Amino acid sequence: MTVLQAVGGSGVTGEERAVFADFVAVRGQALQRTAFLLTGDWALAEDLVQTALARTYPRWDRIVRDDPEAYVRRVLVNTWASWWRRRWRGEVPTGELPEHPACDEYAGSDRRAAVQTALSRLPRRQRAIVVLRYHEDMTETQVAHALGISVGTVKSQTSKALTKLRGDAALTGYGTTVATGGE
Numbered sequence: 001m002t003v004l005q006a007v008g009g010s011g012v013t014g015e016e017r018a019v020f021a022d023f024v025a026v027r028g029q030a031l032q033r034t035a036f037l038l039t040g041d042w043a044l045a046e047d048l049v050q051t052a053l054a055r056t057y058p059r060w061d062r063i064v065r066d067d068p069e070a071y072v073r074r075v076l077v078n079t080w081a082s083w084w085r086r087r088w089r090g091e092v093p094t095g096e097l098p099e100h101p102a103c104d105e106y107a108g109s110d111r112r113a114a115v116q117t118a119l120s121r122l123p124r125r126q127r128a129i130v131v132l133r134y135h136e137d138m139t140e141t142q143v144a145h146a147l148g149i150s151v152g153t154v155k156s157q158t159s160k161a162l163t164k165l166r167g168d169a170a171l172t173g174y175g176t177t178v179a180t181g182g183e
Contacts, residue, residue, distance in 0.1 A: 013061070020060050024053060027069055030136075031076060037131045038080045040116050048083070052076040073136070074146050077128045118168040126161035129154055 028049070035045035035052075052075045056063055063071045119127055125147070132143045133154070140158075144151045165171060 016060050016064065019064055020057060023064075023068055023072075027072075031072065034073065034131060034136060035076060035080070037116070037119065037135055038077070038127065040120055048076060048080055052079050055079070070142070070146055073132070074148075077132070077147065081124055081128070114170045117170040118165050121168060121170075122161050122164060125149075126157050126164070129157050130161045130165075133158055 031049045031052070032045055035048040036042055039045045039048060052072055055075050056068075056072050060068075119130065122130065128147060129143055132138050132146060133140070138146065140151050140154045144154045147154075
């Protein structure tokens with residue numbers, strides 16, 4: 001079911017419906033990627049994007065006049081935060097440790113999984129700031145506006161998040177090396 005079908009009875013005009021459909025067509029994948037980085041699960045990310053779009057659609061006539069992407073992104077992050085607060089985050093024990101092959105053909109996948117694991121360990125606000133700042137390539141001011149916090153909070157939370165990520169065991173061995181002179 002599409003967003004337009006899910007909220008069919010709202011008071012949005014045909015022209016606004018077309019603008020909304022164009023917005024979803026153009027920005028839908030970017031919103032999906034952002035949602036995946038927040039949730040860590042593609043199916044849950046799809047649900048999150050669908051929910052965020054369904055919540056913004058009835059107000060589209062007002063949203064489209066300002067900055068619709070920022071508004072939808074904020075609804076996306078706030079919806080994820082409310083889902084996150086309700087979800088149990090217990091540990092799942094395992095009896096066996098995985099073996100590591102000598103030659104890893106899937107190093108790129110492992111690297112993405114390591115980043116996702118490290119991101120999932122960050123507190124909710126820090127994770128949202130890192131995703132918006134570095135994945136969405138937003139400025140500190142844009143992130144502050146999107147989350148309704150001060151620029152100073154964005155800076156301090158970014159610093160704390162990056163410190164945690166640098167020390168996260170999941171990212172050990174994935175840092176970049178700096179070339180020394182003379183090479």
